[in-house]
Amino acid sequence: MEKLPKYTHENGINYVLVGDYYIxxxxxxxxxxxxxxxxxxHQKYLxxxxxxxxxxxxxxxxxxxxxxxxxxxxQERLDRIAEQMQAAEGVTEELKANDQLEWVRRCNSIRSRAEEIVRAELIYV
Structure with a gap:
């Protein structure tokens, strides 16, 4: 019986001899x-x-x-949407200086809405 080479290359793929088979x-x-x-x-969705x-x-x-x-x-889309929503809703550094709790509440609300948009547009499609 003839001895088979340990390695071979066919159709652009390299193969190694394992037992009697090329893998x-x-x-x-x-x-x-x-x-x-x-x-x-997205990986989980896919x-x-x-x-x-x-x-x-x-x-x-x-x-x-x-x-x-x-x-x-x-992530870029989330940041852009949140920034645009903050500008549209008047969430500024001035609000942060005057009423921190209101600023945090509004920022959290904006962030959760922006995340929902990103999920609908990019993740679950």
């Missing part, structure tokens, strides 16, 4: 950015509601990059 040597691209809160929420798309991203190695990009975009 593909797959590696995922390295992504150093964290996926954060919004990325984790797993539960869009498993085919989730599997496709996972198998192509694009999932982590996709989630990191989405997390950054969602």
């Amino acid at each position: 593909p040597m797959l590696t995922l691209p390295e992504e150093n950015r964290p996926i954060g809160r919004w990325g984790r929420m 797993k539960e509601n869009r498993p085919g798309y989730y599997s496709s991203l996972l198998l192509t190695g694009k999932l982590w990059t996709y989630l990191a990009d989405l997390d950054e975009h969602a």
Whole structure:
């Protein structure tokens, strides 16, 4: 019987001989950015509601990059919406200096409404 080579390369994929079978040597691209809160929420949504798309991203190695990009975009969108709402509702540093509790109440209200918008627009779609 002829001796099979330990490693081979076919169709752009490297293979290693394990027993009598060649197993593909797959590696995922390295992504150093964290996926954060919004990325984790979207990942959970994809797993539960869009498993085919989730599997496709996972198998192509694009999932982590996709989630990191989405997390950054969602955080930027949240900050922009909150800033615009504060300007529209008159939540200023002057209000903070005069009535801190009212300023905190309004900021918390704005933040929760902005988070709800981000969830509806970016996370659960």
